[in-house]
Amino acid sequence: MFKKIVKIVSIIILVLIVSLYIVFTVFTSPKSDEQVLEAYENSYVKPILTKEKFKEFTYRKIEIKKDTSLSTLVFVHGTIGSLNDFSKYLSDSLLQHKFNMIAYDRIGYNYKDENPVQESIAFEREMLLDIIKDLNKDKVVLVGYSYGGPIALSVKEKVKKIILLAPAVHSKVEPMPWMLNFYKWKLTRWLVPKVWKQASKEKLSHREDLKKFEKEWSNTPNKVVSIHGTSDWIVPYENSKLLQEQFDSNQFQLVDLEKGNHGLVWSNFDFIKEQLLKHAD
Known part of the structure; x- marks a missing residue:
């Protein structure tokens, strides 16, 4: 028995x-195009989902375009992530009233993407600049989440504002979760879902890549706001504290999210939305 x-x-x-x-x-x-658009079924302004080209790559971009006189929020997702991470923002009626908005899939994170992640902040910056090249830069607000933070912060062209959400910007406080071993070990790599293999590659190279940029973050001509949860263990709060030390107080603002974690983009939507609205025209 x-x-x-x-x-x-x-x-x-x-x-x-x-x-x-x-x-x-x-x-x-x-998610497929159809699944992505499901999030906008009740949206007042319908998004435009397109396939775009950058160099030899094809990627997806979704855009809420209402009024060229408005500022444009350009969202840059993290690792792992996609344009779908920001669907709640792009479908919000008040944000639609105050902003145009853009989100896109970075290379390696597109639906059925056969291309590897590029493991390069410099490449990602070049791609982001290509996306905003036809926009009025004085009305562009770059919003970088997690790994998207250093991508947005690395932009040296003058824009309206750079907003960082739990940015992974300093190598010495870059944690390497034990779960990465499932990707590192050949015997267990087959267990790792495809998109997580891409995320693992990017995570493992991120620390060294950051060293090329982290001493020069304050060279940006832009004003920067960093919103960070004090209980974030995936991208520790110390990232934003170290960033604050590099800037003058008139150029950098640190917004603490007490007991907030790394999922603040979803769990603290109302708070993030309130912060974004401060930068509308």
């Missing part, structure tokens, strides 16, 4: 693990 119970329990646990793995894989994989 005991053996039968152990066998049944083992089967149940195995089924649960497999089920969780499938759910996790499906939930975190890039």
